[in-house]
Structure formats: structure tokens, C-alpha cells
Amino acid sequence: MTDETEPTAAGWDAIDSECKRLYGEQVPRHVGYAPGRAFGSVLQGCSAFRAQDHWHYVTYGLSNIFDDDEGENDGFSGWGYELTWRVRDLAGGEEPPSWPFAILQRLAKWAAEAPVLLEEGTRLHIGGPVTGFPHTDGPDTDLTGILLANDPLLGEISTVNGRVTFLQFVAVDAGDIALAKENGSAAVLERLVQDDPLLVTVVGQ
Template identity: 35%
Template sequence: MTLEEYKARYGGQNHVAPGWDAIDASLRALYGDQKPQHCGTIIKHFLGGRDPIDGISTYQSDAGGAAHLHFCTYGFSALYYDEEAVGQDFSRFGFELTFRLKPSQEDHEPPIWVCNLIQNIARYVFESGKWFEEGHWIPANGPIRADAQTDIVGLMFVHDPQLPAMETPHGRVEFLQMVGLTSSEVADLMAKRRTTTEIAATLSKADPYLVTDLARSGA
């Protein structure tokens, strides 16, 4: 459907969610009929809710031969039809976040701590107006999972290897995957001894899908 066709069909019906539908379509192309477990907000952010991200879906993935959980956000990009935003180069912040996690024995359901982590990152983005791009990284100022003994204390951002960028009526959206960093990797980045590109290249030799394992430590 062209931009003009979309505008003619839906006009100003703000309840229509072309951004949400586009994310669903990308995930459906990857996972087919698999029904994800979804963590949604009770009060949407645009209605005054505290959490900026309206939803996070979790899929079971075996990409690379290693079973893991694959999370995807709904809300960094424009989800609901907005006449003023139609035709922009980028949809709101221009990305959605994904995260691949090797589950622990305690993780019988999609780990709520991941949803909390993502919402905290979203608050920073929405409040500061700053966004992430491939190659960016952030320290977590402690373990990314507060109730676990883990050396994963930072995150870097890469393009999700299975979800290509997409065009929506509101503009382009990229899928940026968060990848856990150890304390030594964070130290290297702070000291500029290595770049995120170099770290990702090293990690991808063992795992091209860059699944975060909370048990990982060292260089």
C-alpha cells in the first residue's frame, strides 16, 4: 500500500496502529504462527502511563542451534497512525529494541526483569530525547539483572541479525539488538582499547546471533 493509499483509507483514525502492524509482520515472517508471550502496559504511554513501551513480545528461538528467548519492543517507533508524522524519514526514534537471552533454570516464564530493564532504557530515551544506533553502548552501573550474580554489566547495540529494517507510513524503523557486555569489555570500551565492532566480531565467532548469557565472564 502506498503512502497516499494509506492516508486515503485511514485518514485521521488515530486508533489504527500501522507501526504495530509492521512489527507484527516482521516477526510473523520470522516465527510464522508461533504465539509469543506478551508483556503489555495497563495504561498506554500516550494516555499518561508510566512505561514508555506499550508492549514487549517474547519468542522461543533456536537460531544458531542454541535455544534462547528473543524479545522485541513496541513503542520506540510510532505505533499509532499520526497524520503529522506520515512520510517522515524515521518513525519517532527510528528503532525498536530486541534482546536474545539464554534462559536460566529459574526462567520458566519470560523474565520480567528483562521487561523492567527495557522500560528503564526507554525512560532514558524518552526523557532525554537521545536515541541509540548500531555501535552505541551503555554501562549498566551494576549487573543488568539485579538479583543475579553476573558479570554482565553493560549493553551494546547491533543490528538484529534476523530482523531487517522496515519502512512504515511514519518512516524507517531498524531493529537494534541489545548485547550484554562483561566488566572487562566495558572497561576496554571506556579506555578505548576496543570498539563495539571489535567486541561483536570476537563474540560472533562463537555465536553469530550474539545471545546474552548471564553466566559469561572474562574478555
């Protein structure tokens, strides 16, 4: 006999509950990352939800999704955030583009290993297309940088493991990255949100 119990998934359930608030009973397209967070991966997985004209990607694993045994963490769960990305569905297919799953995993791994604490206003210069072209199946694009904004609909939630902010990738070109360095990310994001309140990334033709 042992007193050990299976870890809970209260953090995961809290993210699911918030996504359900937006998308009801929709079953998302979910991708799991091997070997999984319990065995050393940064992310456990990522779900893509079908919105009106885009796919909404949400990660699982940068926050503490399984249990609350992580010690004092200033009220945050794990890193204190999960990543999201809204990508326009130009093809109108039944399956989401696969390249955002790969890019989210890659940048989450980089941030965790650097270590870099991502937050609203963080600028990331990718050094190539944000789609990973030509190394992924993503299209070529002149969007080569990412600004992080608080997800306009998910925002921040409180879980039994602590607070979780949903940080959304906003893909921008080199000119906007330069403006963000000069004037601050907030000024660029404020302009972009006037054109599109959801800050959806549009790539391809």
C-alpha cells in the same frame, strides 16, 4: 457526528509481520506497560518469542506504532528504532524470564527522557548487573554493560510511518566495555559475533 477516526495500528502490524516471518504462527508472551504509550509511557509493550535455545524480546512503542501523524521525521518512524534482546533459556521453562521486560522498559524510558538517540555501537554502562539484580528476579551476573547491535535477523523494516531499525541489547562485562571505549564497539561486537552470530545473552548458571 465527527470526522475523527480511530488511530490505526499499522506500525504495530508491521512489527508483527516481521516477527511472523521468523516465528510463524507462534503466539508470543506479551507484556503491556501501564499506562500505555497513548497516555504517556515510552513503550506500549514487549513480546517474547521462543527461539531454539533462547527467548527473543521485541519492544513496541519507540517507533510510531499507531498512526503516521507525527510530522516530518527524516523518514524515520518515531525514534526510528525498537529494542530487542536475546536471552538464553537455561531453565527451559515454558515462560520467558520476566526481568528483561523490566530492563527494556527502564532503559527505553531513560533514552527517551535524556534524550539519547540510540544506534548501533552505543555503549551503556549500567553500573550493576544487567539483570537488575537484586531489585528484580534476575540472577546475579558480572555482565554490567550493554552494547547495541543491529538485530541480526530483524534488521530494518519500512513501514507506512517510516523506517524502523531493530537494535539488539548485547550484554557484556566491564572488560568489554573498556575495550569498546578504547577500540570502538564494532571491534568488540565483531569478536562476539564470531562466537555467537545471534549475540545471545547468557546469565546465571
